[in-house]
Amino acid sequence: MSQTENGVHIAVNNLSKQFGSLSVLEHVDITIEAGDFVAIVGRSGCGKSTLLRLISGLDQPSSGGISVANQEVRGVNSDVRFVFQEARLLPWKTAVDNVKLGAPNRDQKTALSALASVGLEDRAKNFPIVLSGGQRQRVSLARAIAGKPRALLLDEPLGALDALTRIEMQNLVETLWLEQGFTAVLVTHDVSEAVRLADRVIVMDHHTVAFDIRITLDRPRQKGPDFAYFEQKILNKVLNIDDTESGSALRPGEYAI
Amino acid sequence: MAKNKIKPSLNEKSLIDKLAPVLQWILPAFIIFLWVLATNSSDFKLRLLPSPTAVIERTVKMVSDGSIWEYIIISSQRALIGLVIGGALGYFMGMLNGMSKVSNAFLNTTIQMFRTVPVLALLPLLIIYLGIGETLKIFMVALAVFFPMYLNTYGGVRTIDDGLLEMSKVYGLNKWELFTQVILPGSLQSVLVGVRISLGIMWVILIAAEMVGTDAGIGYMATQARELMQMDKVFLAIFIYALLGKLSDLVATLLENRFLRWRHA
Numbered sequence: 001m002s003q004t005e006n007g008v009h010i011a012v013n014n015l016s017k018q019f020g021s022l023s024v025l026e027h028v029d030i031t032i033e034a035g036d037f038v039a040i041v042g043r044s045g046c047g048k049s050t051l052l053r054l055i056s057g058l059d060q061p062s063s064g065g066i067s068v069a070n071q072e073v074r075g076v077n078s079d080v081r082f083v084f085q086e087a088r089l090l091p092w093k094t095a096v097d098n099v100k101l102g103a104p105n106r107d108q109k110t111a112l113s114a115l116a117s118v119g120l121e122d123r124a125k126n127f128p129i130v131l132s133g134g135q136r137q138r139v140s141l142a143r144a145i146a147g148k149p150r151a152l153l154l155d156e157p158l159g160a161l162d163a164l165t166r167i168e169m170q171n172l173v174e175t176l177w178l179e180q181g182f183t184a185v186l187v188t189h190d191v192s193e194a195v196r197l198a199d200r201v202i203v204m205d206h207h208t209v210a211f212d213i214r215i216t217l218d219r220p221r222q223k224g225p226d227f228a229y230f231e232q233k234i235l236n237k238v239l240n241i242d243d244t245e246s247g248s249a250l251r252p253g254e255y256a257i
Numbered sequence: 258m259a260k261n262k263i264k265p266s267l268n269e270k271s272l273i274d275k276l277a278p279v280l281q282w283i284l285p286a287f288i289i290f291l292w293v294l295a296t297n298s299s300d301f302k303l304r305l306l307p308s309p310t311a312v313i314e315r316t317v318k319m320v321s322d323g324s325i326w327e328y329i330i331i332s333s334q335r336a337l338i339g340l341v342i343g344g345a346l347g348y349f350m351g352m353l354n355g356m357s358k359v360s361n362a363f364l365n366t367t368i369q370m371f372r373t374v375p376v377l378a379l380l381p382l383l384i385i386y387l388g389i390g391e392t393l394k395i396f397m398v399a400l401a402v403f404f405p406m407y408l409n410t411y412g413g414v415r416t417i418d419d420g421l422l423e424m425s426k427v428y429g430l431n432k433w434e435l436f437t438q439v440i441l442p443g444s445l446q447s448v449l450v451g452v453r454i455s456l457g458i459m460w461v462i463l464i465a466a467e468m469v470g471t472d473a474g475i476g477y478m479a480t481q482a483r484e485l486m487q488m489d490k491v492f493l494a495i496f497i498y499a500l501l502g503k504l505s506d507l508v509a510t511l512l513e514n515r516f517l518r519w520r521h522a
Contacts (some may be wrong), residue, residue: 092442
């Protein structure tokens with residue numbers, strides 16, 4: 001689902017990564033279309049976070065390569081922003097000063113408008129300590145989008161939030177993605193979240209891609225039988241359950257009577 | 258009900274909270290009471306204890322003829338000069354070794370080794386090398402203050418959250434921005450702990466240094482008074498130290514409130 005021309009194409013070619021003798025990724029090949037929203041799910045330790053860090057340029061691959069917008073990734077690049085699981089705000093800076101770090105030339109106006117786009121313009125002068133967990137994560141999201149990145153990499157940014165805040169944040173991430181048209185790669189262990197947000201879900205298992213599926217649901221997505229079909233199918237892959245024999249899975253458009 | 262007694266409401270101040278400002282003065286008042294009682298006793302040994310009124314009279318006399326200020330000013334000067342020299346050096350070295358692996362590899366072990374030598378144990382040596390003049394006192398304060406400043410600055414830089422450093426990398430902070438916006442403020446809390454410890458240790462070392470052949474300062478005032486058996490003056494010197502110590506503590510608290518505002522809701 002291509003949005004605007006803003007997003008970038010990401011290609012992962014025969015990528016492997018070892019930490020010492022420990023192999024984390026083995027021969028991974030993924031191609032992500034410009035402007036696509038891709039979710040990567042898998043159990044903890046399957047290498048999904050490492051993959052994201054390699055795409056961002058924070059770590060270097062052991063072999064194979066990654067290109068963003070047909071350019072080999074050689075290090076951190078301001079077109080690609082990373083949202084961490086923790087907000088990682090500088091506690092001695094106000095919300096707006098934190099967002100400024102992500103704005104081109106550390107521009108105050110850009111920072112304020114990014115804060116407004118996550119609904120926190122009235123908390124600009126607050127220090128992180130007085131903000132709630134969800135608000136801090138919104139500030140970190142504002143910091144990430146302030147520079148109008150062409151790809152946004154999200155490493156379980158909603159993992160530590162409560163259920164209601166999570167739903168709000170999911171809506172916010174989707175809205176920002178629709179408005180700005182960046183390529184989004186979300187790493188999560190929450191299958192429902194992946195189906196809720198992504199055009200395409202990639203399941204990782206045993207250090208490589210195990211399953212790759214397009215989510216053909218209309219947006220905004222609501223839970224229903226079709227949603228449950230994708231959710232179940234992906235969950236079975238994550239849990240290694242063979243769903244061809246279970247017979248209980250529904251296809252899109254089919255409804256249980 | 259018993260349950261209500263165990264769990265008082267959160268926004269309601271308990272009786273002990275309300276009384277605390279009064280309660281803290283009960284022990285000092287009792288000590289002064291014992292003091293008055295002891296000085297009025299006929300026991301010979303207790304005659305060496307000056308009466309509170311004698312100490313007060315001495316204070317009034319020394320304040321009115323200005324001699325007390327001379328002692329305080331000369332001691333404070335020595336303390337501050339030593340603090341600035343030793344503190345700045347400790348801060349600089351702490352920053353350097355906290356940030357640079359190379360300088361840390363060269364210097365940290367040596368500094369940590371010298372840290373365990375008590376400054377006062379060097380006194381005989383320092384008298385021979387430096388004499389008993391101003392240099393000795395300032396050098397000793399500077400040396401004593403160097404180590405807490407070094408250790409806390411070093412620790413402060415070393416314990417900055419790796420996550421924040423990685424975030425700085427993602428957002429392309431240059432070296433100057435990294436230093437001024439992450440490392441300096443990130444280590445400040447620990448540095449101010451070093452300042453607080455330094456302000457305390459500064460007086461302790463200075464008093465000891467001033468008791469060794471000096472002709473000015475509060476330590477001199479106390480030593481001289483002891484030789485003349487002016488017990489009220491010895492007491493006054495001790496009170497001045499207590500007040501200066503309290504004042505230093507207050508300065509440390511003010512610095513923390515000023516520079517660590519972001520820690521408070």
